[in-house]
Amino acid sequence: MSIATIVECPVCAGSVEVAADVIVGELLDCGECGTELEVRSIAPTLTLEEAPMSAEDWGE
Amino acid sequence: MLVEAFRARDVDLVVADDREIHGDLAAWPSGLPEVDIVVLRAKSHWRNVVLARWLESRGVRPVNAAAVLETCGDKVSTTLALLGAGVPTLSASVAFSPEGGRLAADGVGYPLVVKPVVGSWGRLIGKVSDRDALEAILDHKDALGGAPHAVTYLQRFLDLRGRDVRSFVIGGRCVAAIHRTSAHWKTNTHLGATTSALPVDGALARISEAAAAAVGGGAVAVDLFESDDGYLVNEVNGSMEFRNSVGTTGVDIPGLLADHALAEPGRRRPTGAP
Numbered sequence: 001m002s003i004a005t006i007v008e009c010p011v012c013a014g015s016v017e018v019a020a021d022v023i024v025g026e027l028l029d030c031g032e033c034g035t036e037l038e039v040r041s042i043a044p045t046l047t048l049e050e051a052p053m054s055a056e057d058w059g060e
Numbered sequence: 061m062l063v064e065a066f067r068a069r070d071v072d073l074v075v076a077d078d079r080e081i082h083g084d085l086a087a088w089p090s091g092l093p094e095v096d097i098v099v100l101r102a103k104s105h106w107r108n109v110v111l112a113r114w115l116e117s118r119g120v121r122p123v124n125a126a127a128v129l130e131t132c133g134d135k136v137s138t139t140l141a142l143l144g145a146g147v148p149t150l151s152a153s154v155a156f157s158p159e160g161g162r163l164a165a166d167g168v169g170y171p172l173v174v175k176p177v178v179g180s181w182g183r184l185i186g187k188v189s190d191r192d193a194l195e196a197i198l199d200h201k202d203a204l205g206g207a208p209h210a211v212t213y214l215q216r217f218l219d220l221r222g223r224d225v226r227s228f229v230i231g232g233r234c235v236a237a238i239h240r241t242s243a244h245w246k247t248n249t250h251l252g253a254t255t256s257a258l259p260v261d262g263a264l265a266r267i268s269e270a271a272a273a274a275v276g277g278g279a280v281a282v283d284l285f286e287s288d289d290g291y292l293v294n295e296v297n298g299s300m301e302f303r304n305s306v307g308t309t310g311v312d313i314p315g316l317l318a319d320h321a322l323a324e325p326g327r328r329r330p331t332g333a334p
Contacts, residue, residue, distance in 0.1 A: 003282075021173045023063060023075060024075070024077070025077055038110040041330065042082060042160065054103075054181075056103060056179070056183075057104050057106050057133075057179075057180075058103045058104055058105070058180065058181070058298045059103070059105065059179065059180020059183070059297075059299075060180050060181075060281065060296035060298070060300060060301055
């Protein structure tokens with residue numbers, strides 16, 4: 001059974017639930033401030049950063 | 061989803077961050093393990109194109125090929141490819157000056173749509189209802205300058221009645237399709253459009269597969285309009301997004317994409333390469 005981890009949002013300091021099977025680079029939203037966050041590291045410490053802003057050539 | 065699909069296929073998978081890739085173009089990219097197959101999923105179109113070219117020079121056949129990404133990422137190239145292949149599409153006019161834009165718009169007629177030649181997610185796409193509005197846009201583009209505004213790309217406005225179609229073509233086969241519905245005339249899900257499943261019938265499969273072939277194949281998402289004369293291809297997306305479509309269609313799009321990637325020939329080292 002995967003157990004989520006609660007991490008502090010780097011933007012609003014709110015609580016962000018991160019799934020146990022998350023991978024580096026994965027994007028998720030802070031449920032409290034709505035900021036899009038990126039998983040920058042998992043070990044030794046799970047860290048989140050604000051995801052890069054959309055650039056002019058982003059998309060499909 | 062795609063990572064899970066590869067892991068389910070017992071693949072030795074590496075997820076690489078393009079921000080950590082760099083190096084000499086005459087050598088394998090630093091920051092990327094020497095792998096046999098690459099699926100390019102960077103959000104940046106240009107990074108995907110550069111990586112595709114670089115990797116192709118090192119004997120890898122990425123998904124998608126650089127030529128496919130370049131054609132799909134440029135609306136002029138896409139339109140020319142579709143026209144050249146006889147795929148029903150909404151044609152376009154281009155201009156390189158404000159006066160040229162006015163003349164081109166007179167030929168297209170109003171209302172029309174102005175689009176950037178390179179761009180996605182509905183960015184910088186504007187509906188122009190009359191000459192006054194067009195001139196405001198052309199004057200702004202001329203004043204802003206720079207590469208994004210050097211070419212004006214115009215198409216006639218087609219009343220979609222609130223929805224368009226997106227189909228998914230992988231390895232030459234149309235595997236799924238959705239309707240995208242929105243109260244806004246732009247039907248990007250990025251802008252809030254909702255999706256519903258659309259069964260893939262013969263007509264949709266034929267035009268979607270023809271559009272994919274016209275841009276070079278691979279794994280692409282085809283955006284289509286439903287006109288009184290049948291389907292028209294609007295554009296072809298070389299870095300398909302499918303998260304909103306898997307549950308809607310019930311089709312394992314990432315799984316099919318993974319299978320397509322794994323079917324690509326393994327890496328062939330360039331002659332003389334270390």
